[in-house]
Every structure is written in structure tokens, then in C-alpha cells.
Amino acid sequence: MIYIGVTGWGDHHSLYRYSVSQRDKLKEYGAHFPIVEVDASFYAVQPKRNSEKWVSETPANFQFIVKAYQGMTGHQRGEIPFSNKKEMFAAFRDSLEPFQKAGKLAMVLFQFPPWFDCTRQHVNYLRFCKAEMGEVPVALEFRHQSWYSAVFREQTLQFIKNEKWIHTVCDEPQAGAGSIPIVLEATDVKKTLIRFHGRNVHGWQHPSAHNWREVRYLYRYTEKELVEWVDRLRLLEKQTQDIYVLFNNNSGGDAADNAKQFIDLLGIEYEGLASKQLDLF
16 A cells, blocks of 8 residues: 655645644644654654644544654754653653554654764664664664665665664655665565655755755656656555655645645545545635
């Protein structure tokens, strides 16, 4: 099965054609897509009351991909608000309980920063992360090209498979060491994650610009570019049972439109979505 959605649910204005309060947007989002990425968990370990609310507002078969807390992936600057890493991981695992209890946790996404390169130290840290997460399904996304260099590519994929990570396949700008190529390999027979970041090479390459985070994902995929991915998904379907596809190209509000376009190209009709609210106009 192929599940398609976007990252976050608050900023996709094309989904909400009438006045919807921020607190009610997830309810409406569930009428459009069967999955979503939770981004709030990256910035802070979420209290259970938030997870419980999100679980209650979505259909029975809805699935969440929860982004790992930034202190766990090395993004956070300065001190983490925990006494040690063990405590931090324990708090994060505890925050997942409402998703797990409802059967709505697809996976946790560990996206590592561009400076997280292929070194023994980082390989050992990945083993630590996997051990801390236990039986929770975890996806691994690299952003440093060294992991897929000719020297390390096969070892990287074998490591991901051996350590029971879910491989994250990325479509993103090819902009040197701080980006990775499309690697069409599944490492888990049950689940594979695909993330579309857009192809804005200029925006990807200039992190020092004051509006870098606004333009980094400013890109709208053309129909031709999405059609190329139809055959790629068919290839991955032979390797893995379920494929989760997330569009993250939303600096210009394009993610939801591209996601719906992709659903149409694949001829998918999802059952069990939430009922759409009445749109009078």
C-alpha cells in the first residue's frame, strides 16, 4: 500500500478553503490524506495531552510519522533540557504512548543534520539510538553525501538493514556534500519512507541567508517530475509492503497540491478518510 501525505498540517492553506481555526485543522486534514508527519516533536518532546488530542481527532486507520526530537539527532544548539541522553530518550519514548496505544504510530523519523557524516563515531551513535528506541519502528534519513559515496553506499545500506532501521529515500536538490542522491533501496520488508524536499538548488545551498528556511523548500514539482516517480514506486513495491510518501516542499504552499497530484497519478482512492466539512462556496 502507498500512503501519501505532507509534513505538518497547519500551513497547507489549499486544504482549508473556509475559516478553520488552527486547533481544528488536523480534523479537516484527515479528510484529505491518510498520514502526516508530526514536526512539533522535533522542537520539543510533546506532552501526552497533545498526542492524545491528535489521536482523537483522526480516523481509526490514520497514521503518524513522528519526527525525532532535535536533541536526539544533534540539531539542538546549547544544552538539552534533560540531565542526560538516557533521560531524553525515555521522555521521548513516553510521549509516543498515545500513538502506539491507538495503533497510529507508523514510525519515528530520525533525520540527521548535514554535518552528520559517515564516521565510526556516528555509526556507533546510530546503534545507541536504535537500542534506546527498542521495538519502536524507526526511519533513518541522512543529509550528508558520504553515507552514499561509492566507498560506503553498500555498507551503509547493509548497516541500515542489519540494525533494523527503515530506509528513507529522498528527492532533494543535488547540492554537494550536504545533500544525498535518490537511493531506491528498501531495507525493511514492511515499511519504506520517501520524502520530497523539492529541487531548489539555490535555496538549499545558502544557509547563511536570513530567509534561508523560507526558501529552502520553495519548489513545485512538475507533472513530468512526479511521473518519473511512478516507476520508482513500482520498483520499491517489489521490495517492501507499505510505502509512506511525504511532501515537504511547502515554503510556497506547494506540498499539498503536489501530494494530491501524485495520488491522482497513481490512481489511488483512500478509504476511511474523515468526512469533509461543508464548503458553501
